[in-house]
Amino acid sequence: MKTTQNKIWMRFLLLGISFYLTAVNVNCGKRSVDYVQYAQYEFINKTQYSIKVIESRSPDISFKIDKGSTYSLLREQDGSDKIVTEQSYISPFFSSQVIIEFDNTRCLNMTSQSEKSVFNLENYSSIRMNSRKYKFTYTFTEQDYDRAVACQ
Incomplete structure (x- = not known):
């Protein structure tokens, strides 16, 4: 039971990190200067x-x-x-x-x-x-x- 919870938790953690890195990558590519x-x-x-x-x-x-x-x-x-x-x-x-x-x-x-x-x-x-x-x-x-x- 505990390993199943750890696997689910790990998947959500990896998914969150992936979204974060994608967002940082997209925003760093576009720079606006005022x-x-x-x-x-x-x-x-x-x-x-x-x-x-x-x-x-x-x-x-x-x-x-x-x-x-x-x-x-x-x-x-x-x-x-x-x-x-x-x-x-x-x-x-x-x-x-x-x-x-x-x-x-x-x-x-x-x-x-x-x-x-x-x-x-x-x-x-x-x-x-x-x-x-x-x-x-x-x-x-x-x-x-x-x-x-x-x-x-």
């Missing part, structure tokens, strides 16, 4: 006015930049390429429109179609910080203020 890239976005205010940046779809996602100051924003993005270039990055904003408010009096609506826009990374200066991180800098100037109209 790449993460980081972007530091800096917004410099070189105007004579305080600026409030408001995402139109999410007004709670906004920030203020005093005159002569800088605001920094760090974003983690999924990367599809092993080698990261400037073209691997997207805008730090999630909505289709951003409102730039100057001293609560003048407003500039920016979209991806705007002449100079926070959506287009070509309007930023960029520096490679390391293999997986870039720093993008956008500078608000008096020209941006001149393009703004009275807020409604």
Whole structure:
């Protein structure tokens, strides 16, 4: 009786070990690599006015930049390429429109179609910080203020 139980137990043990080794073998053959890239976005205010940046779809996602100051924003993005270039990055904003408010009096609506826009990374200066991180800098100037109209 005891040898019959030992044989049954041994068969189940061997079956379990076989399943385990098969699962390990199958998973080791397929490797997926996820790449993460980081972007530091800096917004410099070189105007004579305080600026409030408001995402139109999410007004709670906004920030203020005093005159002569800088605001920094760090974003983690999924990367599809092993080698990261400037073209691997997207805008730090999630909505289709951003409102730039100057001293609560003048407003500039920016979209991806705007002449100079926070959506287009070509309007930023960029520096490679390391293999997986870039720093993008956008500078608000008096020209941006001149393009703004009275807020409604």
